Amino acid sequence: MYRALYRKWRPQSFDEVCGQEHITTVLKNQVLSSTVSHAYLFCGTHGTGKTTCAKILAKAVNCENPIDGSPCGKCSSCVAIDNGTATDVLEIDAASNNGVDSIRAIRDEVVYPPSTLKKRVYIVDEVHMLTDSANNALLKTLEEPPEYVMFVLATTELQKIPSTIISRCQRFEFRRIDGEVIGNRVKHVCDEEGINIDEESVNLIARLSDGAMRDALSLLESCTAALGGDRIEYEATERQLGVANNEDVVSLLKYAAEGNVSEAMNVLDGLYRNSRDLATLVGQLNFLTRDLLVIQSLPGIGLNKLGSSFCFSKSMFEELNVLAKEITKEQLLYFFEVLSEAQSRLGYSAQNKKMIAEMAVIKLSTPRFVDGIEALQARVSALEAGVPVKAAKPAAPKVAESKKVEEKTADVKAAPQASKPFSNRAELLEALSRKGAGAVYAFASTANFVMKDGVLCIVPDSDIAEDKLSTPKAIELITECAGEVMRTAISVQIEKAPKTEVQTNMFFEELF
Numbered sequence: 347m348y349r350a351l352y353r354k355w356r357p358q359s360f361d362e363v364c365g366q367e368h369i370t371t372v373l374k375n376q377v378l379s380s381t382v383s384h385a386y387l388f389c390g391t392h393g394t395g396k397t398t399c400a401k402i403l404a405k406a407v408n409c410e411n412p413i414d415g416s417p418c419g420k421c422s423s424c425v426a427i428d429n430g431t432a433t434d435v436l437e438i439d440a441a442s443n444n445g446v447d448s449i450r451a452i453r454d455e456v457v458y459p460p461s462t463l464k465k466r467v468y469i470v471d472e473v474h475m476l477t478d479s480a481n482n483a484l485l486k487t488l489e490e491p492p493e494y495v496m497f498v499l500a501t502t503e504l505q506k507i508p509s510t511i512i513s514r515c516q517r518f519e520f521r522r523i524d525g526e527v528i529g530n531r532v533k534h535v536c537d538e539e540g541i542n543i544d545e546e547s548v549n550l551i552a553r554l555s556d557g558a559m560r561d562a563l564s565l566l567e568s569c570t571a572a573l574g575g576d577r578i579e580y581e582a583t584e585r586q587l588g589v590a591n592n593e594d595v596v597s598l599l600k601y602a603a604e605g606n607v608s609e610a611m612n613v614l615d616g617l618y619r620n621s622r623d624l625a626t627l628v629g630q631l632n633f634l635t636r637d638l639l640v641i642q643s644l645p646g647i648g649l650n651k652l653g654s655s656f657c658f659s660k661s662m663f664e665e666l667n668v669l670a671k672e673i674t675k676e677q678l679l680y681f682f683e684v685l686s687e688a689q690s691r692l693g694y695s696a697q698n699k700k701m702i703a704e705m706a707v708i709k710l711s712t713p714r715f716v717d718g719i720e721a722l723q724a725r726v727s728a729l730e731a732g733v734p735v736k737a738a739k740p741a742a743p744k745v746a747e748s749k750k751v752e753e754k755t756a757d758v759k760a761a762p763q764a765s766k767p768f769s770n771r772a773e774l775l776e777a778l779s780r781k782g783a784g785a786v787y788a789f790a791s792t793a794n795f796v797m798k799d800g801v802l803c804i805v806p807d808s809d810i811a812e813d814k815l816s817t818p819k820a821i822e823l824i825t826e827c828a829g830e831v832m833r834t835a836i837s838v839q840i841e842k843a844p845k846t847e848v849q850t851n852m853f854f855e856e857l858f
């Protein structure tokens with residue numbers, strides 16, 4: 347019968363459990379010295395070994411010939427528990443429908459000693475899901491359990507467990523497992539299974555599993571299933587796991603830092619069309635932000651010391667070093683804010699993934715329309731460093747230079763001589779946002795507004811903004827809002843988006 351890798355490679359002794367030595371050593375010693383408690387509470391994120399340790403413990407206390415505190419795996423007790431035929435070891439999933447009934451049944455059962463084993467062990471998973479009445483029932487049995495009964499409660503959410511229960515258990519906190527430990531385990535499993543896997547794939551799997559061994563082995567499994575088994579190479583792994591490659595992630599971040607919304611959106615769109623997972627992508631961008639901050643804070647740090655969860659090539663690392671000099675720390679901190687927020691939104695919204703990712707990319711590229719201190723700091727520091735400008739320009743262009751810009755603008759703006767700034771910009775934007783026109787508002791708020799011969803001309807700052815604002819529906823909406831704000835009918839015209847240099851100039855004008 348086929349067994350999933352994580353089941354097949356589930357550790358059978360305390361020594362095989364990876365990354366939780368602070369727990370397994372204690373349990374081992376308790377078994378050795380026969381000082382096991384009557385109730386344990388295992389808490390920690392999923393996939394970190396709670397159920398695995400509970401099962402090993404259940405076997406160890408019942409084993410006929412325990413070896414160094416761990417079960418032998420060969421005696422009749424061990425075999426019966428492994429096969430699931432031992433009626434004295436009960437696994438209850440508190441999240442399931444009959445979980446509550448099973449808990450109530452415990453109260454009646456505990457008066458009878460175990461039928462074949464030394465101890466009857468109740469393993470209750472997801473114990474935070476119990477109802478109040480089930481908690482009360484459990485509490486009664488936890489208070490004074492007979493010698494031959496042991497409880498192992500497991501939960502991912504300790505804060506939801508009543509303190510009355512917590513105080514009656516010995517508590518162990520399972521940690522997220524270190525990436526290196528996970529990587530070594532993945533390599534070990536591959537060796538044993540005869541799978542040829544490259545180092546980069548191992549690192550990628552370790553990174554994506556985020557400290558959960560079960561996830562790592564499931565990811566490995568999905569690769570072996572899709573890629574035909576015995577040979578796993580990085581590019582295919584990347585594709586299979588829906589991960590964007592480093593080059594794309596770096597270029598997206600770079601475009602965003604330059605304020606080049608349309609190119610950044612292009613990269614995002616390309617990744618989306620190649621069915622890359624956008625939640626993973628936002629996570630990758632956040633990791634990259636972290637790496638750039640580390641490189642900035644510790645100049646001269648080596649690739650091996652970076653402790654990055656990426657697997658960068660040497661040339662890529664050099665590129666990052668250059669990038670770290672071009673982006674300011676405030677900008678990176680702002681990126682971190684935006685990306686973290688998007689990440690948590692993506693966590694609980696399965697539907698609007700693309701929209702959330704797009705909004706994040708637009709926010710990254712245009713800190714000027716986002717409120718908040720991080721955005722403001724990012725804008726100020728970008729100005730000081732001249733970052734969004736490829737060739738750094740002084741904040742206030744000299745007369746000669748601004749003339750040059752005007753000349754360039756001439757072919758874009760139709761009649762510059764009759765234009766003057768639109769003074770009701772803020773009210774108009776507010777009206778748009780009141781109407782719930784999210785996208786129109788977002789793109790309008792980065793555009794320049796001028797009045798020309800009684801016509802409100804809106805100059806978008808990018809091709810993509812131009813597209814979005816030029817739709818009949820958007821123009822109608824803006825016209826309506828402009829009419830409301832000016833208290834008179836006014837016609838609206840969307841201009842062509844200027845080229846980058848003009849855009850930069852507008853960026854400065856707006857700030858000063």
Ligand SMILES: [Zn+2]
Nearest residue numbers: 409418421424
């Ligand atoms: Zn045994």
